[in-house]
Amino acid sequence: MSRTRRGRGRRARAAGVVTAAVLALTTGCAEEDVPSDAASAAEEVKEELREIRDGIVATGDVDVRGTEIDDEGRAVAELAVANSGDETDSYAIQVNFHDGNGDLADVVLVTVSSVAPGDTVRATARSHLDLPERTTAEAVMAVRH
Numbered sequence: 447m448s449r450t451r452r453g454r455g456r457r458a459r460a461a462g463v464v465t466a467a468v469l470a471l472t473t474g475c476a477e478e479d480v481p482s483d484a485a486s487a488a489e490e491v492k493e494e495l496r497e498i499r500d501g502i503v504a505t506g507d508v509d510v511r512g513t514e515i516d517d518e519g520r521a522v523a524e525l526a527v528a529n530s531g532d533e534t535d536s537y538a539i540q541v542n543f544h545d546g547n548g549d550l551a552d553v554v555l556v557t558v559s560s561v562a563p564g565d566t567v568r569a570t571a572r573s574h575l576d577l578p579e580r581t582t583a584e585a586v587m588a589v590r591h
Contacts, residue, residue: 483575487553491540494555495589498538504530504590508539513583519576521551523583527558528566531590535561540587541571546580 495501511524521543529535536559543552552573561567571583 484550484552487574488542488550491553491555495538495540495587498589498591501538501589501591502531503588504537505585505588506530507537507590508585508588510541510583510585513543513581515577515579515581516572521573521577521581521583523571525556525558525569525571525585526566527561527569527588529561529563529590532563534563535590537561538589538591539569539571539585542584542586543571543573543577544582544584545578551575551577551581 507528507530509526509528511526513521513523516522523541523543525539525541527537527539536557539556539558541554541556542550543554545551552575554571554573556569556571558567558569573581
């Protein structure tokens with residue numbers, strides 16, 4: 447069997463894992479605890495992640511290096527994405543922003559293209575909403591595809 451066919455089989459099996467992991471994201475907090483803007487953003491991101499075919503959950507490949515508020519009041523998180531796979535791949539990353547109380551404040555999807563095996567690239571997640579100074583960011587799901 448060629449390497450390409452093995453890779454496709456491995457990725458096809460992993461697609462079910464991606465869907466299960468994305469669905470598990472919804473169990474972390476009650477919908478009534480999330481502002482409607484953040485809740486709708488979370489649903490949109492989850493739907494986009496569900497649509498990725500042949501993806502592999504690779505959340506461990508992503509590190510949030512810090513979060514600050516820009517001049518426009520938006521939270522900006524610096525990400526480091528390290529491809530631990532053996533092929534050049536792209537990433538779709540769900541980043542959750544939490545306010546100073548730890549409540550979900552916003553959710554964004556970051557895409558990173560063409561990361562070579564073993565390489566680490568930087569990416570930026572920027573909130574859709576104005577958020578407070580004590581905002582933190584978390585990469586809760588990353589799909590390598």
